Amino acid sequence: MTACLFGKPKQYSFTDRSAVVLSTLAKNLKLNAVNYTAAELPSDTQDEKTSADDSHVTAVRTPVANLRFLDWVEASNDEIAEYDADLFLAADVVFDPVIIEPLVRVISVLLRKSSCYGIISCTIRNPETFELFIKSLDSADVHIETLDHTPSNIYFYDRIAEVRILRLTKSRVH
Numbered sequence: 001m002t003a004c005l006f007g008k009p010k011q012y013s014f015t016d017r018s019a020v021v022l023s024t025l026a027k028n029l030k031l032n033a034v035n036y037t038a039a040e041l042p043s044d045t046q047d048e049k050t051s052a053d054d055s056h057v058t059a060v061r062t063p064v065a066n067l068r069f070l071d072w073v074e075a076s077n078d079e080i081a082e083y084d085a086d087l088f089l090a091a092d093v094v095f096d097p098v099i100i101e102p103l104v105r106v107i108s109v110l111l112r113k114s115s116c117y118g119i120i121s122c123t124i125r126n127p128e129t130f131e132l133f134i135k136s137l138d139s140a141d142v143h144i145e146t147l148d149h150t151p152s153n154i155y156f157y158d159r160i161a162e163v164r165i166l167r168l169t170k171s172r173v174h
């Protein structure tokens with residue numbers, strides 16, 4: 001939300017495969033007066049009346065936000081490439097070995113655009129799962145840079161698990 005409001009993107013897409021998460025995102029966008037569109041959402045998500053011309057959503061912010069259903073397992077490469085992203089952001093998405101392969105495919109397809117890079121915040125609850133993610137990225141020729149960051153004490157969160165922030169780019173063959 002902060003990147004969408006203050007990063008001044010031309011367009012920002014929020015994605016998930018969960019109707020509950022998408023509904024919560026819709027509420028947060030309304031609370032922050034972000035104008036957004038919500039095409040292609042499953043019908044149970046549409047119940048939240050997610051619409052760009054919803055009367056109390058005022059277009060006071062410049063970026064155009066989209067709420068979009070995206071399932072890393074089901075999405076075709078073409079659907080993923082349609083995002084045409086310059087930057088993708090993700091937090092706490094490496095939590096289950098089963099989703100690593102589909103997630104790395106999504107990342108690889110997004111990184112086909114040469115100007116694209118990703119920032120992923122990983123909470124390391126299980127080091128083996130994180131290692132598997134790193135190996136899978138490596139096999140997919142994704143370059144990984146671990147960014148320095150100072151954990152903030154502003155928010156309440158689990159301070160026991162380590163958080164690593166990765167910058168992902170396509171490895172260039174020299």
Ligand SMILES: C[S@@+](CC[C@H](N)C(=O)[O-])C[C@H]1O[C@@H](n2cnc3c(N)ncnc32)[C@H](O)[C@@H]1O
Pocket residue numbers: 016017018021070071072073090091092093095099102
């Ligand atoms: C641990 S939560 C993290 C949520 C949020 N990014 C955060 O940091 O609070 C993981 C998120 O990944 C989503 N997710 C899991 N499997 C997915 C899949 N196959 N396709 C798309 N999203 C998925 C879940 O719906 C959930 O919102």
